[in-house]
Amino acid sequence: MCGIHAIISPSFCSLSEISPELHQNLVNRGPDYFGQVTRESSDGRWKLRFTSTVLALRGDRVTKQPLHDDSGSRGGNVLCWNGEGWRFMGEVIGEHENDGEVIYRGLKDARSVEEVMGVWKGVEGPFAFVFYCEALQRVFWGRDRLGRRSLMVRRIEGGGVVLGSIADGEGKWEEVEADGVYSLGLGDGVARRHDWVEEGENFVSAKFCPGGSVSSIGVFNKALPSFEGETPLTSASPSVRALKDQLVESLKLRVLNIPNPPSSGTGKTRVAVLFSGGLDCTVLARLCHDILEPHQEIDLLNVGFENPRVGARLKKEANGKEVDLYEACPDRITGRKSFAELKNVCPGRVFRFVAVNVPYSKLQAHRQQIISLIHPHNTVMDLSIACALYFAARGQGSVRSESPDPDSEPSTVSYTSPARVLLSGLGADELFGGYSRHAAAFQQDGYTGLVKELLRDVSRLAERNLGRDDRVMAHWGKEVRFPFLDERLVKWAIATPAWEKCDFEREEEKSGVEAAKRVLRLLAMELSMEGVAKEKKRAIQFGSRTAKMESGRDKGTTLLS
Known part of the structure; x- marks a missing residue:
């Protein structure tokens, strides 16, 4: 960076x-x-x-x-x-x-x-x-x-x-x-x-290609299934194995041979994951375990905010009892659960769960700096997402120190991650059908509607707010890397038929996981991460509770004052 x-x-x-x-x-x-x-x-x-x-x-x-x-x-x-x-x-x-x-x-x-x-x-x-x-x-x-x-x-x-x-x-x-x-x-x-691509080259633009070119990387597969003798999407499906191979190759480029961070004397922690505990980021953390040398430690950066509006409601529901607003954040609950599953599946690997707690006063102190960094973006939603990424990338929080006595409470110590490389699961939803609008498109118009919605999403990958996200995270001298957005992985994903990625035709009961991003969920099952495989999608601004801090009536498109 x-x-x-x-x-x-x-x-x-x-x-x-x-x-x-x-x-x-x-x-x-x-x-x-x-x-x-x-x-x-x-x-x-x-x-x-x-x-x-x-x-x-x-x-x-x-x-x-x-x-x-x-x-x-x-x-x-x-x-x-x-x-x-x-x-x-x-x-x-x-x-x-x-x-x-x-x-x-x-x-x-x-x-x-x-x-x-x-x-x-x-x-x-x-x-x-x-x-x-x-x-x-x-x-x-x-x-x-x-x-x-x-x-x-x-x-x-x-x-x-x-x-x-x-x-x-x-x-x-x-x-x-x-x-x-x-x-x-x-x-x-x-x-x-x-x-990027001129007429006559390998991947012509959408103007010349009936299938449509995606970011000049490859051509989107618009085929529709016949379902005649077709094999259901299962853990044994070729697309599950291919996804694993693609992700491993992408991760190897991004997590191996990272120089020792200057602030880390031992160099044991060079990689951190932006970790909500959801499917995408936890699969990345799990595969890192297979790739990195055993002594390499992995930090899991989980951010939670003191949201005054939500806090008032929770305290009212608790009848005046003390409420830990950070531990009550949806992403904190999911994060600790997935962290426990990672430790169970990957014995011997040091995964460090870093609880990044952001008091409302600290958020307000940094608010103007964040607004300056996201410029020219200037909506309430831009700020909500940027706040979560800004403090997560900072990596300044606390970790629980496990006690040898199982009956005693773990102590908490301050910790700042020395890792200068951050991994993000961004891109998986667009490539593998993880948004609720994908399910809605299928319900309305079957695979024809689903393919249309997937093509629209992946065609807009280059229009995502990655520049905004880069600015707020790089502010801390960190570099975020996106394994799901490796060009070769994207090229494979868009060439793969829709029903081999998100099999909305078949019920959850037959595969054990829901249809959205089913290929990735089945990979998680193959990696012995059953709990993670069944985790629901949640937007970062709601999981970390940066959204609607003061008023529940704010719209994401509202301009910042």
């Missing part, structure tokens, strides 16, 4: 210094290194300044950014890179290599827009970037096909632009769309968009 800021300004405008607040926010994202590089266009009409901060998680050393060379009278190429390139041109990037350097080597010799685009099309993994190509006198910027990293843009006087991982509080900022790569020609001042 890194912080990016770049300004491309006409020469008649001065390059103002980065404000102290923006400087600090960039350093929060990348505490290991801060660097700046300036350039001037070959005709002297443009001034350029590139800023990067680095959170070092790849390679065997801290790689200084921006990456650049100093050829030519006015300088050479510059790359600000914020991402994780797991594969480049189909090959896995080695554990001792830095992904940014590998990609930069591919860009240095580019002499055409097509060659630059060929490099970016060859990157698999989440990223955002700004690249100045000296030979073409053009600045390129963009986000990966699924928009997993933040990058925003605002226009300035004279046709220039400012780009940043986070906003600087000036002007009108917009999220950079994940629909291609953008560029600004320094010779003509014209901005362009370059599509």
Whole structure:
């Protein structure tokens, strides 16, 4: 995870210094290194300044950014890179290599827009970037096909632009769309968009493909079942085994070879899971047990809030008795139950349940900072979700210390997770039919309606608010990784027929688990996580109780005041 800021300004405008607040926010994202590089266009009409901060998680050393060379009278190429390139041109990037350097080597010799685009099309993994190509006198910027990293843009006087991982509080900022790569020609001042996929390539756009392309990754399978001699979806189904294989490969890239966090003397805890106790995150934690070395510990970050409105109701129902509002949060109850199941199924592995309790006063103290980070998003729902992710990523809470005496109460000690890599289960609902609207679509129009709803959801993956989420979690010098949003896993999932993912045609009694995300639930059963396999879906803002803090009448679409 890194912080990016770049300004491309006409020469008649001065390059103002980065404000102290923006400087600090960039350093929060990348505490290991801060660097700046300036350039001037070959005709002297443009001034350029590139800023990067680095959170070092790849390679065997801290790689200084921006990456650049100093050829030519006015300088050479510059790359600000914020991402994780797991594969480049189909090959896995080695554990001792830095992904940014590998990609930069591919860009240095580019002499055409097509060659630059060929490099970016060859990157698999989440990223955002700004690249100045000296030979073409053009600045390129963009986000990966699924928009997993933040990058925003605002226009300035004279046709220039400012780009940043986070906003600087000036002007009108917009999220950079994940629909291609953008560029600004320094010779003509014209901005362009370059599509991820052109007509005639392997995966053409929805305009040319009857099935519809999903984020330029693959073609969605719109087939409908015949049910003639068809095998029901069970634990033995090929799609269950394939999902496990896909998830394991995705997780290996994301949890192995993580450098030892600077704040951890032993290096035993390098990975943490954003842990509600639900199906998606618990399956990830369970598979991490199979992948990581036995001595590696895994933190489970479970957040709960003091919600005054809910607290008043609970205290009234308890007839004045003391109520632990944090332990009463739905996600805390589910989290402790799934934590117990993990410990039972994975003996010998240290799973650490970190209870992140957020008093209302602390939430209010951080509220303005969170609103600033989520900008330009500005609704009540944006804030509710962001609050939960912000404090969970911080990883500051408490853990229960088990007592050797079974009759004594466990003590609680303060704890801050040193893990700088966080895992999120986001994406599973869209890929495998986990939302209530998927069931409703099936009830209304059978598999025709379900397929239509699934296609709509996966087609909007790149429009999810992942940039917003990136900004609030990266603020703590943490990087969130999404195993379900690995390009190869997404490609497999959208090519798999709907009834092999969420078998709404058959009752729960025949498979033991409900139809929503049935393929993932059956995988959980195969992993001996029966309780988790039967867990219901719950939105994070309701599970952690960040929603409707003061009034039950607030709508999620209401703008923040």
